[in-house]
Amino acid sequence: MSNETEATTVTSADLSEAIKTATDEVFSTMLSLKLKPGEVYVEKEEKVPASGVVSLIGLAGPWVGTGSVSCTAQFACRIAGQMLMTEYPAICEDVLDAVAEITNMIIGNVKTTLENRLGGMGLSTPTVIYGRNFQTRSARNQEWTVVPFEWDGDQMCVQVCIAPNPDNGKKEVRPGFPIPHMLNI
Amino acid sequence: MDVLIVDDSAAIRKILQRVLLQAEVPVGTVYEANDGVEALKLLRSKTVGLVLSDINMPNMDGLEFLTTVRAEAAWRDLPILMVSTEGTQAKVLEAVERGASGYVRKPFTADQIKEKLAGLF
Numbered sequence: 001m002s003n004e005t006e007a008t009t010v011t012s013a014d015l016s017e018a019i020k021t022a023t024d025e026v027f028s029t030m031l032s033l034k035l036k037p038g039e040v041y042v043e044k045e046e047k048v049p050a051s052g053v054v055s056l057i058g059l060a061g062p063w064v065g066t067g068s069v070s071c072t073a074q075f076a077c078r079i080a081g082q083m084l085m086t087e088y089p090a091i092c093e094d095v096l097d098a099v100a101e102i103t104n105m106i107i108g109n110v111k112t113t114l115e116n117r118l119g120g121m122g123l124s125t126p127t128v129i130y131g132r133n134f135q136t137r138s139a140r141n142q143e144w145t146v147v148p149f150e151w152d153g154d155q156m157c158v159q160v161c162i163a164p165n166p167d168n169g170k171k172e173v174r175p176g177f178p179i180p181h182m183l184n185i
Numbered sequence: 186m187d188v189l190i191v192d193d194s195a196a197i198r199k200i201l202q203r204v205l206l207q208a209e210v211p212v213g214t215v216y217e218a219n220d221g222v223e224a225l226k227l228l229r230s231k232t233v234g235l236v237l238s239d240i241n242m243p244n245m246d247g248l249e250f251l252t253t254v255r256a257e258a259a260w261r262d263l264p265i266l267m268v269s270t271e272g273t274q275a276k277v278l279e280a281v282e283r284g285a286s287g288y289v290r291k292p293f294t295a296d297q298i299k300e301k302l303a304g305l306f
Binding site for chain 1: 200243273291293
């Protein structure tokens with residue numbers, strides 16, 4: 001494993017492949033479901049305010065970034081229902097917790113894939129937001145690789161942004177650090 | 186045998202309870218803890234025969250919990266199965282060096298947990 005981040009690059013294609021593999025593994029293993037990935041795209045920030053559930057996890061080490069899973073409230077209820085074998089008609093603690101754990105597993109597995117090239121990284125605990133008319137943007141103006149997935153006509157997006165850590169080696173970074181991500185709610 | 190499940194996700198704690206019920210392990214009371222600090226408090230007041238623990242948790246993570254538990258003579262042989270998204274060889278080795286009895290990576294199937302449990306008893 002190398003710490004020479006200048007010599008290492010991660011392309012959007014690398015990220016989208018890692019996201020697709022991790023999402024497929026998590027959904028097929030924990031929910032017995034096959035999701036269909038849509039067309040991958042790259043964006044700097046969401047163009048329109050969103051509604052629903054967003055779950056965010058920070059990555060830190062020689063590279064830093066954020067991973068997120070976003071979906072409608074209905075999609076989130078279906079995830080929790082399938083995972084916990086219970087019907088959820090509306091968002092509740094169980095639903096938000098299930099989405100957080102799905103995010104933890106997907107982004108955790110993306111992290112494991114990336115660590116082979118980028119070196120060890122810490123993973124923060126997930127932060128879940130449920131609401132209407134909110135917008136997310138990266139404080140560092142990074143590009144997000146976004147992979148949409150479909151399940152019976154409903155959509156979920158898994159996205160990751162990651163870049164070399166300019167502070168690498170200056171201080172110890174641990175899981176639980178503040179997520180480098182801004183929210184306008 | 187009473188069991189302690191340590192994970193900051195209530196969803197995972199529920200799933201692991203379900204798997205334990207399916208596994209051929211005689212399970213009595215299942216205690217739940219949100220992190221290592223809560224888990225240590227429970228261990229000091231209850232007697233359990235098995236611990237399932239996550240690694241990435243707030244307050245006290247699973248590796249620190251593992252080290253603290255193994256430092257106490259009374260808990261040196263307590264079976265502790267780590268269940269975590271951390272999947273690198275380095276992290277698994279670290280857990281084993283700190284005294285983990287087994288390691289299962291998330292996402293997991295019920296069969297993977299059952300297989301690991303069968304190897305512990």
